[in-house]
Amino acid sequence: MAARxxxxxxxxxLRDLQPAPPRPxxxxxxxxxxxxxxxxxxxxxxxxxxxxxxxxxxxxxxxVIIHITPTARPSSPHAxxxxxxxxxxxxxxxxxxxxxxxxxxxxxxxxxIRLETQPLMQSLCxxxxxxxxxxxxxxxxWLARIPSAQQSQLTKNTRLCVQLCTxxxxxxxxxxxxxxxxxxxxxxxxxxxxxxxxxxxxxKVGSDLRRRLKRMKEAGKRGELERxxxxxRVSVPRLGESGEEGEEEDEL
Numbered sequence: 001m002a003a004r005x006x007x008x009x010x011x012x013x014l015r016d017l018q019p020a021p022p023r024p025x026x027x028x029x030x031x032x033x034x035x036x037x038x039x040x041x042x043x044x045x046x047x048x049x050x051x052x053x054x055x056x057x058x059x060x061x062x063x064v065i066i067h068i069t070p071t072a073r074p075s076s077p078h079a080x081x082x083x084x085x086x087x088x089x090x091x092x093x094x095x096x097x098x099x100x101x102x103x104x105x106x107x108x109x110x111x112x113i114r115l116e117t118q119p120l121m122q123s124l125c126x127x128x129x130x131x132x133x134x135x136x137x138x139x140x141x142w143l144a145r146i147p148s149a150q151q152s153q154l155t156k157n158t159r160l161c162v163q164l165c166t167x168x169x170x171x172x173x174x175x176x177x178x179x180x181x182x183x184x185x186x187x188x189x190x191x192x193x194x195x196x197x198x199x200x201x202x203x204k205v206g207s208d209l210r211r212r213l214k215r216m217k218e219a220g221k222r223g224e225l226e227r228x229x230x231x232x233r234v235s236v237p238r239l240g241e242s243g244e245e246g247e248e249e250d251e252l
Contacts, residue, residue: 057120068129070138122153132165136176154192163196163230170208185220197229206234
């Protein structure tokens with residue numbers, strides 16, 4: 001049987017490729033392109049050396065005073081810290097209209113500036129804490145908010161002041177004073193150079209404070225309370241002078 005012949009197929013010619021259409025020209029830029037900022041050019045603040053940035057912060061904080069005020073309710077766990085930017089360092093801080101009841105502008109600028117500024121504020125700026133009737137709750141709350149790693153900056157500050165204000169009322173139980181004296185006598189804590197000042201209390205309040213000091217046996221707590229009484233001009237009993245025999249240590 002003879003093989004069938006394969007028919008001849010003529011190849012189909014390929015069409016020429018059409019040129020690509022021209023790219024449309026935008027008459028107006030898109031909203032995204034218009035809103036995007038231009039690429040940064042030159043240097044920024046953080047390109048400056050750290051030494052220059054510290055000098056700038058120091059000049060800004062030259063007239064800043066940090067005030068730690070007690071709350072309206074002594075039992076409240078919150079304390080108020082205010083910042084005074086007054087150029088007159090001798091003006092009264094309590095009635096100064098320039099006092100700011102909010103964080104300093106440097107602390108709100110950026111995270112890096114806040115981290116660079118906080119140690120300088122804690123080590124350079126005057127810090128004044130108002131304490132009424134030996135209620136240290138406001139100051140203790142403010143110190144508790146500072147991380148332990150940053151509390152060492154306060155040891156470099158030589159302008160720490162506690163302003164003691166007393167009324168005619170004889171203070172009763174003083175748990176915050178006990179805690180303050182305990183923390184100050186603790187040798188494992190950073191030693192901060194707190195100074196005391198205040199007006200002389202009434203004779204009734206002064207006698208009560210001397211009685212508490214007589215009954216105090218621990219040397220560290222007694223020495224700190226003596227510094228307070230001397231600052232408010234209350235006569236301090238001599239060491240070894242006590243009240244009744246067999247009297248135990250007063251827990252304030």
